[in-house]
Amino acid sequence: MYRESMSMRKxxxxxxxxxxxxxxxxxxxxxxxxxxxxxSVIAAVTGSEAYASKLDAxxxxxxxxxxxxxxxxxxxxxxxxxxxxxxxGELQELNPDYKILCxxxxxxxAGQYILTKEYLDCHENVTDVYxxxxxxxxxxxxxxxxxxxxxxxxxxxxxxxxxxEERTVRxxxxxxxAPFLKEAVIEYVEASxxxxxxxxxxxxxxxxxxxxxxFPDVTVEYIQKMYELCKERNVKMHxxxxxxxxxxxxxxxxxxxxxxxxxxxxxxxFPNYYDSYVYYPAExxxxxxxxxxxxxxxxxxIRAMEExxxxxxxxxxx
Amino acid sequence: xxxxxxxSLSYIIFVVVFVFVYxxxxxxxxxxxxxxxxxxxxxxxxxxxxxxxxxxxAATTYAGARLIGRMKKEAGxxxxxxxxxxxxLGELFLLKYTRGLPFTAPIxxxxxxxxxxxxxxxxxxxxxxxxxxxxxxxxxxxxFPQMTSGPVTRYRxxxxxxxxxxxFSYDKVKNGLIRIVYGMMKKCxxxxxxxxxxxxVFGDTVTYQGAYVLLGVMLFALELYADFSGCMDxxxxxSECFGIELPENFDIxxxxxxxxxxxxxxxxxxxxxxxxxxxxPLLKTAPFQKLNTVCVEKFGRKKGRKPATYLGLLAVWxxxxxxxxxxxxxxxxxxxxxxxxxxxxxxxxxxxKKLTRRLHIDRRAKGYVLLQRLKVFFLVCSGFVFFRSxxxxxxxxxxxxxxxxxxxxxxxxxxxxxxxLGAYELCFLSIGCAVMWxxxxxxxxxxxxxxxxxxxxxxxxxxVYLLLCALVLLxxxxxxxxxxxxxxxxxx
Numbered sequence: 001m002y003r004e005s006m007s008m009r010k011x012x013x014x015x016x017x018x019x020x021x022x023x024x025x026x027x028x029x030x031x032x033x034x035x036x037x038x039x040s041v042i043a044a045v046t047g048s049e050a051y052a053s054k055l056d057a058x059x060x061x062x063x064x065x066x067x068x069x070x071x072x073x074x075x076x077x078x079x080x081x082x083x084x085x086x087x088x089g090e091l092q093e094l095n096p097d098y099k100i101l102c103x104x105x106x107x108x109x110a111g112q113y114i115l116t117k118e119y120l121d122c123h124e125n126v127t128d129v130y131x132x133x134x135x136x137x138x139x140x141x142x143x144x145x146x147x148x149x150x151x152x153x154x155x156x157x158x159x160x161x162x163x164x165e166e167r168t169v170r171x172x173x174x175x176x177x178a179p180f181l182k183e184a185v186i187e188y189v190e191a192s193x194x195x196x197x198x199x200x201x202x203x204x205x206x207x208x209x210x211x212x213x214x215f216p217d218v219t220v221e222y223i224q225k226m227y228e229l230c231k232e233r234n235v236k237m238h239x240x241x242x243x244x245x246x247x248x249x250x251x252x253x254x255x256x257x258x259x260x261x262x263x264x265x266x267x268x269x270f271p272n273y274y275d276s277y278v279y280y281p282a283e284x285x286x287x288x289x290x291x292x293x294x295x296x297x298x299x300x301x302i303r304a305m306e307e308x309x310x311x312x313x314x315x316x317x318x
Numbered sequence: 319x320x321x322x323x324x325x326s327l328s329y330i331i332f333v334v335v336f337v338f339v340y341x342x343x344x345x346x347x348x349x350x351x352x353x354x355x356x357x358x359x360x361x362x363x364x365x366x367x368x369x370x371x372x373x374x375x376a377a378t379t380y381a382g383a384r385l386i387g388r389m390k391k392e393a394g395x396x397x398x399x400x401x402x403x404x405x406x407l408g409e410l411f412l413l414k415y416t417r418g419l420p421f422t423a424p425i426x427x428x429x430x431x432x433x434x435x436x437x438x439x440x441x442x443x444x445x446x447x448x449x450x451x452x453x454x455x456x457x458x459x460x461x462f463p464q465m466t467s468g469p470v471t472r473y474r475x476x477x478x479x480x481x482x483x484x485x486f487s488y489d490k491v492k493n494g495l496i497r498i499v500y501g502m503m504k505k506c507x508x509x510x511x512x513x514x515x516x517x518x519v520f521g522d523t524v525t526y527q528g529a530y531v532l533l534g535v536m537l538f539a540l541e542l543y544a545d546f547s548g549c550m551d552x553x554x555x556x557s558e559c560f561g562i563e564l565p566e567n568f569d570i571x572x573x574x575x576x577x578x579x580x581x582x583x584x585x586x587x588x589x590x591x592x593x594x595x596x597x598x599p600l601l602k603t604a605p606f607q608k609l610n611t612v613c614v615e616k617f618g619r620k621k622g623r624k625p626a627t628y629l630g631l632l633a634v635w636x637x638x639x640x641x642x643x644x645x646x647x648x649x650x651x652x653x654x655x656x657x658x659x660x661x662x663x664x665x666x667x668x669x670x671k672k673l674t675r676r677l678h679i680d681r682r683a684k685g686y687v688l689l690q691r692l693k694v695f696f697l698v699c700s701g702f703v704f705f706r707s708x709x710x711x712x713x714x715x716x717x718x719x720x721x722x723x724x725x726x727x728x729x730x731x732x733x734x735x736x737x738x739l740g741a742y743e744l745c746f747l748s749i750g751c752a753v754m755w756x757x758x759x760x761x762x763x764x765x766x767x768x769x770x771x772x773x774x775x776x777x778x779x780x781x782v783y784l785l786l787c788a789l790v791l792l793x794x795x796x797x798x799x800x801x802x803x804x805x806x807x808x809x810x
Binding site: 007008015018021022026044047201205 | 488492746783
């Protein structure tokens with residue numbers, strides 16, 4: 001018995017030693033993974049090269065926030081999701097009166113609020129703000145799929161996280177772990193494809209994103225805040241939907257969400273949101289979400305939106 | 319959220335925790351710890367919903383064996399045996415070969431079904447006694463290390479080890495842990511990297527033709543070996559930590575010089591099970607005995623016994639192929655094709671011997687042995703084409719594409735060696751292969767590398783351990799987030 005316990009101790013001690021060395025090895029590896037020339041070698045061996053290109057996600061949002069902060073002669077703002085971008089994105093050059101800032105739904109409504117606030121803070125004589133999103137974006141809150149790259153990193157890096165409510169920041173901290181909201185850590189995550197891969201996948205595994213057919217608090221709260229902000233600055237806010245694909249599944253989902261919407265405080269502010277829906281043949285939407293048609297057809301879609309909302313835009317379409 | 323895949327960190331923690339608890343309790347109660355670990359493992363990996371199926375198989379065979387043990391009349395024993403066989407095989411058939419079931423089949427159903435069938439047959443033949451303790455029997459059925467991909471075990475070898483529990487042995491636990499890490503290295507480094515290249519070739523049959531397909535098939539052989547034997551190393555290493563010896567499933571199969579030898583070295587426990595429980599009983603049946611008598615009278619004692627054996631082997635190889643999944647490409651690639659190779663090998667053995675003698679070729683010369691090994695390797699690869707393909711038609715197409723003349727650029731262009739991998743990844747793969755080949759080299763000389771290592775200076779020893787750990791850590795990081803944690807044989 002004594003011999004058994006001695007050899008158990010020996011095994012335990014040696015096991016701890018090997019474990020400690022493995023931990024050190026992992027630590028050194030993670031440190032080196034953010035520095036060239038090791039960065040690319042480690043990224044290649046650990047299959048994390050693709051995560052180096054994912055740096056663009058936060059860069060894309062940062063560019064939008066900086067654009068919103070850039071002073072110019074525009075007096076109208078269009079914010080929205082990627083479907084909005086596919087319709088309006090190309091029209092920026094033709095319309096200097098408008099600032100068109102539509103990006104991935106991962107930015108959440110908190111991000112749309114930041115864009116609006118930054119724009120209004122940096123521009124005078126603003127008359128209209130258009131929020132154009134499909135319901136998929138409305139049901140997207142902070143998640144482990146897109147949230148860290150499209151929301152956390154850009155908000156922290158541009159300092160606009162300060163525009164958000166304290167409880168929203170708390171929610172982000174609890175979902176993404178507080179240290180990962182610190183700028184120094186974010187810089188490391190951005191510099192190391194390996195850390196980014198491990199962190200994002202661990203997040204996804206620990207807290208898988210479950211999409212629910214309801215509006216998260218962040219959606220309701222920040223659309224309300226956008227409305228109040230616009231009202232305070234004497235700006236008219238419009239809330240509408242871009243075109244949708246005509247499918248049974250889409251119709252069913254929208255029927256459920258419409259009921260949810262009518263019960264939410266948003267209905268009082270924007271009772272016509274669901275009336276702005278215009279459905280088009282599903283074959284025009286190869287991925288079921290984004291219309292893949294030529295410019296002329298897209299312009300027709302925009303005009304149909306105008307008609308549906310009884311809205312007259314001075315957008316130049318061609 | 320909680321995964322217990324054999325290559326996950328959580329699995330290592332699971333094993334370490336239960337090894338600790340196992341040796342902490344009194345030896346008499348150690349099997350209870352193992353039972354708790356096995357049930358927990360089963361629930362996490364397979365889901366609680368599949369427990370009734372597992373219990374059904376276990377209860378049927380337990381009760382059946384007990385009844386057989388008690389009965390004195392042969393007819394009664396036979397009737398019970400028939401009922402048990404129908405129930406267990408029916409359950410296996412339902413869970414494995416029926417599509418669109420509204421429930422999930424338990425993991426490793428094909429493996430544990432063979433083990434429990436073997437147990438009942440052993441009781442029927444009087445080789446072993448029926449187990450009285452239902453919980454000890456349940457432990458045999460659910461013993462967690464073998465609950466993924468076997469090996470197929472025998473109750474008479476497992477029962478004393480499970481019941482008595484092992485005394486703590488520093489060497490056993492240490493060696494078990496080393497083997498687990500080595501198995502993980504095989505899976506995370508070699509199998510997963512080869513899988514990238516194999517998928518590239520098998521996924522794009524338009525671009526890749528001729529020698530590329532051949533290379534892809536050879537890489538698949540390497541992938542399958544590293545995957546399955548890596549899984550077995552983890553399983554056997556885990557069991558070794560608990561002081562329980564499981565039968566080996568691989569014995570450097572690619573060193574075989576004949577196809578029969580290959581199948582004595584590859585998936586050993588499956589082959590032995592089919593030999594003991596299907597082939598030999600089949601050869602003892604009246605029709606086979608009659609065929610034997612007729613052939614012996616006609617062709618003499620030596621040659622006359624072969625037709626019945628070959629016919630029996632045909633049935634066995636058909637069943638082995640069918641066991642893999644029921645589809646025709648499995649029946650051909652993992653069954654009938656190998657039967658054909660084995661029978662042809664035996665039929666041509668004498669003429670080839672005569673020819674080599676006439677040509678003064680030394681059959682033990684290194685060059686000749688190497689040629690034989692290459693022959694076996696390529697024959698096995700041809701079977702693996704069916705195994706890897708989705709259908710027999712696709713497999714035939716791949717074999718046809720192999721026959722397309724080699725492209726000029728195959729040997730001159732460096733890109734061929736990459737096939738979806740970068741230079742650094744290839745270096746990583748090469749290090750993994752070098753480690754595997756070194757270990758195989760030791761095995762070939764019938765030496766245990768762990769014993770050899772134990773005699774080395776501590777610096778050398780720890781350098782090797784750390785190299786292994788580093789390879790595994792890098793491999794695990796590589797696989798993290800991608801769906802690579804599943805083993806090919808997990809689906810059987």
